[in-house]
Amino acid sequence: xxxxxNYGFLDENTKRMLRRGLLKAVAIPGYQVPFGSREMPLPYGxxxxxxxxxxxxxxxxxxxxxIDQGADDTTNAVNIRRFFGRxxxxxxxxxxxxxxxxQTRHRIPETALQAGQVVxxxxxxxxxxxxxxxxxVETRQLHAxxxxxxxxxxxxxxxxxxxxxxxxxxxxxxxxxxxLTSPSPIPxxxxxxxxQSPALLLFGAGRxxxxxxxxxxxxxxxxxxxxHPFDVQTWDSHCAxxxxxxxxxxxxxxxxxxxxxxxxxxxxxxxxHQQEAKQ
Amino acid sequence: MMLLPQFDKPVHDAQRxxxxxxxxxAEPLAPLALPVLPPAPQGLLPGTAAVLLTxxxxxxxxxxxxxxxxxxxxxxxxxxxxxxDTVADGDFVxxxxxxxxxxxxxxxxxxxxxxxxxxxxxIETARFGTDQVEGCGPGFAAPRRFGASAxxxxxxADWWINHARFPxxxxxxxxxxxxxxxxxxxxxxxxx
Numbered sequence: 369x370x371x372x373x374n375y376g377f378l379d380e381n382t383k384r385m386l387r388r389g390l391l392k393a394v395a396i397p398g399y400q401v402p403f404g405s406r407e408m409p410l411p412y413g414x415x416x417x418x419x420x421x422x423x424x425x426x427x428x429x430x431x432x433x434x435i436d437q438g439a440d441d442t443t444n445a446v447n448i449r450r451f452f453g454r455x456x457x458x459x460x461x462x463x464x465x466x467x468x469x470x471q472t473r474h475r476i477p478e479t480a481l482q483a484g485q486v487v488x489x490x491x492x493x494x495x496x497x498x499x500x501x502x503x504x505v506e507t508r509q510l511h512a513x514x515x516x517x518x519x520x521x522x523x524x525x526x527x528x529x530x531x532x533x534x535x536x537x538x539x540x541x542x543x544x545x546x547x548l549t550s551p552s553p554i555p556x557x558x559x560x561x562x563x564q565s566p567a568l569l570l571f572g573a574g575r576x577x578x579x580x581x582x583x584x585x586x587x588x589x590x591x592x593x594x595x596h597p598f599d600v601q602t603w604d605s606h607c608a609x610x611x612x613x614x615x616x617x618x619x620x621x622x623x624x625x626x627x628x629x630x631x632x633x634x635x636x637x638x639x640x641h642q643q644e645a646k647q
Numbered sequence: 648m649m650l651l652p653q654f655d656k657p658v659h660d661a662q663r664x665x666x667x668x669x670x671x672x673a674e675p676l677a678p679l680a681l682p683v684l685p686p687a688p689q690g691l692l693p694g695t696a697a698v699l700l701t702x703x704x705x706x707x708x709x710x711x712x713x714x715x716x717x718x719x720x721x722x723x724x725x726x727x728x729x730x731x732d733t734v735a736d737g738d739f740v741x742x743x744x745x746x747x748x749x750x751x752x753x754x755x756x757x758x759x760x761x762x763x764x765x766x767x768x769x770i771e772t773a774r775f776g777t778d779q780v781e782g783c784g785p786g787f788a789a790p791r792r793f794g795a796s797a798x799x800x801x802x803x804a805d806w807w808i809n810h811a812r813f814p815x816x817x818x819x820x821x822x823x824x825x826x827x828x829x830x831x832x833x834x835x836x837x838x839x
Contacts, residue, residue: 512760
């Protein structure tokens, strides 16, 4: 059976609602704008928020890249890419540099983002304070009053218990010096890429029905203390495939005798690097 | 009286227009050419018609003083927008070229818990320039100079008050016959 959908799957009213929400999100960087999240043809937790944001902005002139943990070839990424190829007839690519819209789950590409690109993040939990305060009414008030002591206490407790801040992903950031914001579960390794990014960063949480944004060239500061400054993960080894010492590495177990190797999480970056090495 | 049509290709033209409006707000005070210009009804610039068709529908309200009846009909027919009775009620406020910009503090500014429930003001301008202010803030790689013939020194003084209320406040779209520039509440300006 051949079903014809409206361009980009969503109906025009839904797109307009999302678009108006995105404009307010850009005007109030880091603030979570509520929106009427629609049922999508995949379950919550598979990127419904990101897909709705992408569907509301994408057009025939766009080239879409979709990554899941940095990889273009995992199930979630392949399916979402194919979905938009079908419902929006857009060109798709695996090359970061060629994409105009990049939808991502839990990574920011290693290749530097460019002005004019839009990155759409899939967000499971948009509220950075949620694990500390379960009530939405309360967290709204905390944001309204810029009352973020709770988060500092949490980070301090990490230091008291482990000697360092143990949060390694979804590391909270202050956007434009005002709103405490979840960067989505990207590794803290990627947090510095949010600061003064030339690309527009949009965030969509489908189940939680929230949108937020970080405009280009906006200050994004990872929370820290003067005596415990923010730092990112480092590795002793390099990528086993391309030899990169600068990218975020995944540890892969290769047999049942405990052998392991480290490879780039960003498949496009790794492949490009390998090609360059061959030449 | 024949009603003027809207976009030739409503889905794609609105999408292309929205992306320009989004970029304009993400990188404020840099006028961008609008990609599609529908035939404009009486009393509206073509650029304004494009922006209104892109953003309005039956879920929001628009305030505009003294809009010609035919233009009202055009808007209601194509978008289904509700017309607000007072300027303080409008989700969108349209200020046509030659009209006075209302005091920004008199518009919907949102609430502390929901600053997004605030007005978007669309101001028509004959020309853009670089002679009035220098802006900085989110979206500025470097300070940018800007001017619009519709905006006066009194407006820029009023803008300071709007900016200082952050996160409350209103956001502006400045529209000429064929271009749009954004001015979100985060933008700080100094007069030159």
